[in-house]
Amino acid sequence: RVAERPEADVVVIGSGLGGLCCAGLLARYGQDVVVLESHDRPGGAAHSFDVKGFHFDSGPSLFSGFQSRGPQANPLAQVLDALGESVPCASYDSWMVHVPEGQFESRIGPTDFLKDLETYVGLDATREWQKLL
Known part of the structure; x- marks a missing residue:
């Protein structure tokens, strides 16, 4: 139970990739944002878990269109650029x-x-x- 009612310009329901991208962009451009999530961790389907000593990454595992500089073809790369964030990437030939x-x-x-x-x-x-x- 929440003792106080938080105030925000925008409430985002769900902390999957879409919800986090939406909340990040809204916050970047000046909105006061609250993200609500029913699960015990953020990320939606994009998370990891351990079973019997083995580590599993679930959710999306391949994103194409990331470039180091210049216009980005990938919508997630566009969001990361707007937020000034980056993620480690592996390159394939x-x-x-x-x-x-x-x-x-x-x-x-x-x-x-x-x-x-x-x-x-x-x-x-x-x-x-x-x-x-």
Whole structure:
């Protein structure tokens, strides 16, 4: 039970990635924000837990589009930039792509990925992928 009623300009319900991004941006731009969370820790699905000596990270595990400088393609990177925050990232030169036709290793980056996609599954599939973007 809360003894006093906290006052705020905005109340954000939930401390998942969306709620925390929303609250962070509102606070960054001058709003007084309160975040309410029913779980015992923030992060929503993005948290970790230990079972029998093993550590598990749950939630999103791969974010693409982070760049060290310049315009960001990833919405989370845009939020972090606006907040003046950063997170440690691992870089990859390639990754495995799984499609109905099979799997293939693709290079990282939008241009190389589209070339690899066309090579392995054809121009029609590449055009369909571009429609999603």
